[in-house]
Amino acid sequence: MLYDLHVHTTASDGVETPEQVIVKAAQMGLAGLAITDHDTVDGLKPALQFIQANGINIDFIPGIELNTDFGADEVHILGYFIDHHDKQLINSLMDIRIQRYQRAEKMVAKLQAIGLGISFEQVQKLAQGDIIGRPHIARALQQAGYVLSEEEAFQKYIDRGKPGYVPRYKFSPDQAIALIKQAGGISILAHPGLIKEFGKINKLIAMGVEGLEVYYPEHHPDQVIEFARLAEQHHLLMSGGSDFHGSGSSESRNQLGFAGIDKDMMERIWEYHRAKPQNIFR
């Protein structure tokens, strides 16, 4: 019984549609999954409708992943059971979406200026939905033959400090935690193992994250033990997921169900969720 609680779709930078992801999850026999697209809830409604219309037997957890800046580290906060109709959430996400769009235009201009022949239209087309991220630019560079992989595109052109990079506006971690909370969700610190400065994890716990993503493809077994201990020590929930972005994406993110949690851990998340006041998914 595996619950994969970290999955991307075409609503953000995943390659497969919400419907395709649900089909794949059902075929694999996953007990449940959370769709957690970057900065958008657009994938949730189609996923829910598809599950209902086809009577698919899978536990679906509506989610989101908010990318935030915490000093020099990029910190991602997952939100589970968010109310995707929440006005304030939708408004804040709209701001991020506009900023992302403008930033992608600037990045394409910078890449063109160093002689790379990609167009903004091509990037937009690859993005499909309304969220444009660096992975879409990476795919455009790959399609045009300038790089062999998305990873190479990041390394050569679009990572922080590379010639095509343009920063974008992001929430701070406490803003993201607050936004998830007021939309009725549970906040979970995504892939803590990717945070370079360990002390920051304790700071994020102090800011009020309610759980840690203990199980993650890039977490070393020692890190899993360490984060499980940390979660226990601070009475936090434990989560896990594959960070699936589609079967053609980079190695650590191309396998749905590669990481997740078991039924007992999922029960604890549900219990915690049910115990919260004013709960629309009760």
Ligand code: AMP
């Ligand atoms: P953005 O939010 O538009 O700045 O893009 C960040 C996203 O790019 C992350 O959430 C990852 O999905 C992806 N990403 C970041 N670094 C890399 C990398 N080195 N290789 C492949 N994908 C990456």
Ligand code: FE
């Ligand atoms: Fe991503």
Ligand code: FE
């Ligand atoms: Fe992430």
Ligand code: ZN
């Ligand atoms: Zn993710």
